[in-house]
Structures are given as structure tokens and as C-alpha cells.
Amino acid sequence: MVAKIIALNGSPKGSNGTTIQFVKYIQRKYPEREIRIFHIAQKLKYYENNMGAFQELIDEIQSSKGIIWAFPLYILHVHSNYKRFIELIWERGVENAFKGKYAITISTSIHFYDHMAHNYMQGIIDDLDMKYFGYYSPYMLDINDFEKRQNFIKFIDNFFDGINRKVPTPKKFTPLKYREFEYNPGENFKVIETKGKKILIVTDSVDEKTNIGKMVTAMKNCFSEAEIANIWDVNITGHCLGCLKSGYNNECHYLKVKGDNFIGFYKNKVMSADILIFAGAMKDRFFSSRWKLLFDRAFFNTHTPVLVGKQLGFIISGPLSQDMIFREFLESWTEFQEANLVGVITDEFGTSNEIDLLLQSFADKLIKFADSGYVNYTFRHEGGFKLFRDEIHANLRIVFRADHKYYKKYGLYDTLPNKVSLIWKAARGFLMLFLKMKKFRKKFYEMIPTSPPKRIWKKIEKQEPELALNK
Numbered sequence: 001m002v003a004k005i006i007a008l009n010g011s012p013k014g015s016n017g018t019t020i021q022f023v024k025y026i027q028r029k030y031p032e033r034e035i036r037i038f039h040i041a042q043k044l045k046y047y048e049n050n051m052g053a054f055q056e057l058i059d060e061i062q063s064s065k066g067i068i069w070a071f072p073l074y075i076l077h078v079h080s081n082y083k084r085f086i087e088l089i090w091e092r093g094v095e096n097a098f099k100g101k102y103a104i105t106i107s108t109s110i111h112f113y114d115h116m117a118h119n120y121m122q123g124i125i126d127d128l129d130m131k132y133f134g135y136y137s138p139y140m141l142d143i144n145d146f147e148k149r150q151n152f153i154k155f156i157d158n159f160f161d162g163i164n165r166k167v168p169t170p171k172k173f174t175p176l177k178y179r180e181f182e183y184n185p186g187e188n189f190k191v192i193e194t195k196g197k198k199i200l201i202v203t204d205s206v207d208e209k210t211n212i213g214k215m216v217t218a219m220k221n222c223f224s225e226a227e228i229a230n231i232w233d234v235n236i237t238g239h240c241l242g243c244l245k246s247g248y249n250n251e252c253h254y255l256k257v258k259g260d261n262f263i264g265f266y267k268n269k270v271m272s273a274d275i276l277i278f279a280g281a282m283k284d285r286f287f288s289s290r291w292k293l294l295f296d297r298a299f300f301n302t303h304t305p306v307l308v309g310k311q312l313g314f315i316i317s318g319p320l321s322q323d324m325i326f327r328e329f330l331e332s333w334t335e336f337q338e339a340n341l342v343g344v345i346t347d348e349f350g351t352s353n354e355i356d357l358l359l360q361s362f363a364d365k366l367i368k369f370a371d372s373g374y375v376n377y378t379f380r381h382e383g384g385f386k387l388f389r390d391e392i393h394a395n396l397r398i399v400f401r402a403d404h405k406y407y408k409k410y411g412l413y414d415t416l417p418n419k420v421s422l423i424w425k426a427a428r429g430f431l432m433l434f435l436k437m438k439k440f441r442k443k444f445y446e447m448i449p450t451s452p453p454k455r456i457w458k459k460i461e462k463q464e465p466e467l468a469l470n471k
């Protein structure tokens, strides 16, 4: 008998999504196989609120031989509803249904942090003690390309063959170990004067019985003035639908939904703060799905950074140092927003007193950097920015008109490789021509290692004469 396969669709668009077309393609290619699709992200509420339906789904998984985790990228990760489904697996104690099953991950995206979402999913798959058979991560339009579909089928063939032959698979992630520790903050926090800076601590827990609740309060007590926003108090009536309506002028579908106050909260509180501290306890290998909902719904700003130059830090309860994928998310999301990552404080090391001191110096650093306007970026920003710039410039500007306007207004297209000056184009051409000559080439490559420092210091000394060594 041919083994049954279950596909768990992580797109809020259900069967209309792009990702699931890859699964439908497998269905057509292998008509003899039973491949059943469940639209997890689209029907999350149904599975969450209807125990019978949830159990039927788990029974299907239990009686299958392989699982296809198929999902679109949503804000460097999986959609908040998919994340919620993953939480339900442990909350409802149904992990055993997944144990020992073969699994693959398939996503579609524009490749912005697709590796991170697959790594997160592999962590979950390893935690569930499944047999991970790899990832496939095409660009969102690749289903249209014959060659790419053939390549995809090579991956699927290998998966089915692995199931048939019961091939062993390696694990990548070790289970997370939480330490038994109760944080009890001291009384003597030195209050730092905020000098009119708006400080917002955004959290999904203010429960004083938890470490995260106590860390949030302690953090607030470090400042003369700071506000705590509990994201459970924000009326978020629904998940991001992936409808892309906000692409035109940042007007989200939920603007017209009565009672939904997420956009107001995000604009008036988050986007208007000078200093932001995001706090939460780890749930599996990430923030809670409530937190993910906030990241997803903030997509009404599409690919336009809206926290530019703000100071941002995180307080996390849980074994973050064992979960570098989550840490990477925190760092990458911050850089994507062009905010400055000031630090990440957790409760995983040290005594309560040591954590107090960390929070205290964290508060100090946040204020100092906000005063000086310090920012610092890496490849995460640079690489991400270039990807969006090229995508929006080439095609996506049709859908993402608001991004296009912003990129034009702030000269972001001026950094496109073909936008170099005519003088430099000519100089570059001449240099490349001369480099064909052996003698010139020898001199040129000898000069390269020594010439930049000389030029660099000449420029610095011109701009800051007081630093010149031979004044």
C-alpha cells in the first residue's frame, strides 16, 4: 500500500495560496498516492475551538507516514496561526502523533529570511522527534517554471523514496532546557531620568507571578517615566490575511473593521516611541503566537521601515542562548526596521541581583544611545534592504506602491548598481581596459593593500584636523 501523506498548509489564503499549489502539483504527479491537505492557518479558529475537528486532524496525522509542512514566509517566519497550531500540539499533548513520521518543509517567498523559517520549523520537527528530510524554498513565482518544477519533483522523489526505504535522518537541534529559577527583583533600582523620551515596553505578559512579568516591572522601575503596553489589551480582531491591500497606500483591511484598534496602537504607541522594549516568554522556539500576530499585523507598513533610528531592546524569559534562530529573528527584524538593537536581556543566567544589574545598565544604555542617536547595522540590514529595493523596483512596485513612493522619496533607488555616475562609469571602464596590461596590473595589485589606509587617513584628517598626527 502507498503511504498516506498529510500536508499542513500555513497560508491564511488556504487553497488559493501559492505555496499549496506545490502540494497540488505533487498530487497530480503522483495520483496513486493519498495526499491530504489541511488548511491550518486559514482555519485555525476552527481547529482551536472545535476539539472534534482538531482530534480528527491529529488522527489523520497519526495514521500517515509523512508530513509536508507547507507554508509561506510571513515576516521572516511562519504565519501567527501556524505558530498557534504548533503551540496547540504541546498544549493538547498530541506530540506523539507526529513522532517518527517523515517530514519535509516547503515554503514560498521572496527569499527574505526563508532559511530562518525553515530552521525554526526544523527545530519544531526535531522537538517532535520526526524524521526531517529537508526543505524546499522556491521563489513565489517558481511554480510557473517548468525546469523548477522538475527540480522540485527530484526533492519529492527523494522524500517518498526515503519513506519507502525507512532511511535514517540526522537531527540538527537539541531540545531546549529551561532552568528552574525564580526571578525576584530587588528594591533599589536607580531611577534614570528619561528627559522627555517616550519609552514603551510592549509585552504579552504582565503577570507578576512569572519571571517575564517581574522583569517588565523591574525594567519600568529603572526609568523615571515609561509605559507598559500589554498586547492582550489591544483589540486585534483577526490575523493578517495576506490580502496585500495595504500595498497601495498602507491602508490595511482592518482599518474598516469595527473595534479593531491594532493600527491605532501601532501607529500612536509603537511608532511614536523613542525607545522600545519588547518583552515575552519563549513559547517553543519563538515568542508566543500573540506576539507573532503583532509582527504580522504590522505588515500594514509593508516593506517600509517605520522604526528608523529608534532604540530597541528585548527582554526574554527562556533559554534564548540555546535558540540562536530566535535570537537571529530579533536581530534581523530590528535591522529590517532600521532600529538600533541595544541589547537582549534574559533570565537564563545569573542571580536575581545580577539580572537587576543587567536591566539597570540596559536602561542606561537605551537612554544614552537615544540621546546620541546611535545606530548600527550588519548584513541583515544591508542584504535585506538590497533584496527589497530590487524586488520593489523591478516588479513589486505594482502591488507595493506605498513602498515604491517611499523608496523614491528617500533616494533608495539611487543605490541601484546601474545608478553610478557617468564619470565613475568611464573611469571604471578605463581601469578595466588598462588592467589587461600585465605591467599595469602588477602595479595595481601591489598598490591595493597600501593605498586605501593612506587615502582613508587623508580624508579623516581633512574632516577632523585635530586628529592629525603631524599637525
Ligand SMILES: Cc1cc2nc3c(=O)[nH]c(=O)nc-3n(C[C@H](O)[C@H](O)[C@H](O)COP(=O)(O)O)c2cc1C
Residues within 6 Å of the ligand: 011, 012, 013, 016, 017, 018, 019, 020, 071, 072, 073, 074, 075, 076, 077, 108, 109, 110, 111, 112, 113, 114, 140, 240, 242, 243, 244, 296, 299
Ligand atoms: C504579510 C506578509 C508577510 C510576508 N513576509 C515575507 C518575508 O518575511 N519574507 C519573504 O521572503 N516573503 C514574505 N512574504 C511573501 C510571501 O511569503 C509570498 O508571497 C508567498 O508566496 C505567499 O504564499 P501563499 O500564497 O501560500 O500565502 C510576505 C507576504 C505577506 C503577505
